[in-house]
Amino acid sequence: MATTTDTNNYKFNHSMIRVKDPKASIKFYEFLGMSVVKHLQFPNAKFDLYFLSYDGPTALSHGNSTFDRQGVIELTHNYGTEDDPHYTVNSGNAEPHRGFGHVCIAVDHIQAACKRLEDAGYRFQKKLTDGRMKHIAFALDPDGYWVEIISRRRGSKGAEDPEEQGVETDVGTYRMNHTMIRVKDAEKSLKFYQDVLGMKLFRTVEQSAAKFNLYFLGYPGSKGVPEDGFTADYEGLLELTWNYGTEKDENFKYHDGNSEPQGFGHICVSVDSLDAACSRFEALNVNWKKRLTDGRMKNVAFLLDPDGYWVEIVQNERFSGEENF
Structure with missing residues (x-):
């Protein structure tokens, strides 16, 4: 794995949105030509992640490992929402929760x-x-x-x-x-x-x-x-x-999607060296939502942009030679 980091190697990997019914959402995005390229299950935490991307022979990221791609959509499904008649997501486009x-x-x-x-x-x-x-x-x-x-x-x-x-x-x-x-x-x-x-x-x-x-x-x-x-x-x-x-307007604020009502979760950038990239971010005095050393998941970090949107940072497998999850 690289011990230094170069932003020329970074990729805007995915955007995460929460969904009520993964079957319906996957059907829609597959209708638009996308494919599920990774499905992660976390039964103890009661949620699943579905990563969709264009994967055909003319796709720009065709054949690449999941985090070596760009233009990925991550669907997050919390178990049981599909059976809850009152569950809805925040699309981010209705006042007062725009973002x-x-x-x-x-x-x-x-x-x-x-x-x-x-x-x-x-x-x-x-x-x-x-x-x-x-x-x-x-x-x-x-x-x-x-x-x-x-x-x-x-x-x-x-x-x-x-x-x-x-x-x-x-x-x-x-x-x-x-x-x-x-x-x-x-x-x-x-x-x-x-x-x-x-x-x-x-x-x-x-x-x-x-x-x-x-x-x-x-x-x-x-x-x-x-x-x-x-x-x-x-x-x-x-x-x-x-x-x-x-x-x-000092009181003006956009909704980050992670406070209630939830919807959009984050964007994600994959990097060549997760440790080196996070050290660089630390030196740049960024605002953190989660450092690498925080919590149980030591393979992801989250920055906060100026509006409080979450920016996930993950390792691009092409530079490490191993899967992240």
């Missing part, structure tokens, strides 16, 4: 992809034809989490694109493109994700009329940072949404 926003799937032909979802009976928060933005849609997973649908085609006009009509969609070409979280202070969050976690800024979208900015960050890997700002063909990006003025 986490959505995950995003990039597809080959967006009209066909959305029609396929609709024909299967899945609900939408925003259909492709709704509103002004005709190039994106938001499907709803079984728990009501928002799943943004975007096109991998450059210049796609979405609902108003004649080239999309009558074309079939291939789920084997989809990407788990990004995870969106809302942040109070863009400057502080950008500094944390770049200087502490080593991410690079891929793209900035300024919507001054609507008074918000979007920042897309990720690990460039072999593809590098896109020179033209086109990010729809990537996987494992982090989108920060900043609404102007929130940084000036």
